Amino acid sequence: MAVDTDRDGRGAILSVRSLNVDFTLRGARHRVLRDVSLDVRRGENLAIVGESGSGKSVFCKSLMGLLDANGRVESGEILYEGADLATLTEKEWLKIRGKEIAIVMQDPMTSLNPLIPIGRQITEALRLHRGLKGKAAREAAMGYLRDVGIAQPELRFKQYPHEFSGGMRQRAVIAIAIACRPKILICDEPTTAIDVTIQAQILDLLLSLQQKYQLTTIYITHDLGVVARVADRVAVMYAGDFVEIGTTEEIFYDPRHPYVWALLSSMPQLAKKGENLYSIEGSPPDLSSPLAGDAFAPRNRYALKIDFVRRPPLFSLTETHQARSWLLDPRAPKHERPETKGGGAG
């Protein structure tokens, strides 16, 4: 497949092709990512949404070669700058991690080493990837602390994580992430564990850094409010596969996959006043046995017979909008789409 180019002429910086990831748990194999394909475009803010356990974190970890020891990429390609990351050795990964692709994790309370001063946790990366030492590394690190909005960087540089508040720690984690000038920044639920009053500040910070350093950012989130605030494009994941991909407007105002309908109507921010909040019935599929057809079919009110038998192909609706549902097949019977358009968001 040719590398996509979107309307602005920005090509894909990262292309995931038919990626399968398995985990072995007590001898049993679980396919956690099933034949996943996705293009990440240079300079965009992409959001990946989906319920808990759908495989969002596993997807991102596989982009950094950070899968747990019992997990591995079975097949597929992760194309980045002409190389297939899926085939890298541990040694080769060391040149990618932090330098090309960096990550901000969910919980700033646990993602910093409690015994090492903040400054040294930043310079550790600088030394590895940019060869900066001593004073030069110090200066650079303090620059990044300033960049992420930490006042008095000289003082903060020497302090330990426990002397930072939650929001400050997340800023420090972001400083570590951008310190080596990565091209891609993955934010795995960057605000979930943070005080609501600070969440917006962190998101604004990430957006401004994205501009300043021309980052390509991938956000993982449950929170459609976050999506509306930061994302250019949204990819919706269900049971280890992307079921719908489109621009933020397309996903919010013209969703096509029944799972996305259900997801949108279950969000309190988007529900109309006075209406009952919708919750998706049933539970996500068991990944230990192979899935036939559309993984969402058993929970899908609109499921067709074929949904239980064959996996739907990816139907292209516009240049930017694709969905994986048999309902989009010309032969599918007419169906009523539920009302999902939200007022405030988008």
Place this chain on the structure above:
Amino acid sequence: MLLRLMPLEGYFNNYEKLTPTQIKVGLAKLWLDRPMAVQLGHFWQDTLRGELGVSNKYRVNYPIGKIIASKAPLSIQIGLMAVTLAFLLGMPLGILMARSARGHSRLKIWDRFGTVVVVVIQAVPASVYYLFIQIYGTELLGKFFPLPTLFARDNPLTWILPVFSLSLSTMAWSAMWIRRYMADESTKDYVLLARAKGVPAAAISRRHIFRNAFVPLVQSVPTTILLTLMGSLYVESRFSIPGMGGLLVDVIKRQDNTMVQALVLVYSGISIVGLLLGDVAMALLDPRVRFAGKGDAR
């Protein structure tokens, strides 16, 4: 204090042959005829002056302080060597185990091997493997140089086996705990973040995991050292080392009350110092503890 309730014989060398007046004088010398409170006050005064009194059976009327001073240095030397050796062997073993436990199945054999070593050392009674080490160790080393079975202070070769024997249980202990704590630490988020920064696995083990795993251990390190110093009982008697090891048991058996009292005092003092040192070491390593105490360091 409980010692006071023991039969009075313990305070004399030849109780049966003494007349009641002689006993009275003897007791008065030790202030034992006064009320309890006075006795206690006197005891504290002496202790604070470092005065441990005199022995009355082990070596009659010889100052206890001197007895200890003549035996302690050797025990301390051997103990410290043993502890050093224990950590030199135990830490790398534990680290190796922790790292291989996380790695590929090919490496896991190291973890298995280490576990077997640790379990064997802990399961087999110390006196048994001491005996084995003494017999086979002497034979083995004897192939290279002439080696007497028993300890001789001025022959450095004879130090090897006792020190090694004494270090084994501490080695197993430290290997086991460092492995466990490192395994715990390696699943933490900050380790994942360090990997995400591109830090090589060996540096992560050293800089991040090991230091954090060492914190809960370090608190008990001084106590362990002191326990090794005191626990050299078997080893010292096995190799006939004239150290402190057998002293306490010896004087208890012979009902040398003043000696028992002095030794118990010394040992409890040592334990308290050990606990204190443990806390100090912990505070040195872990900034969270350090700052909690001082409020703010900078």
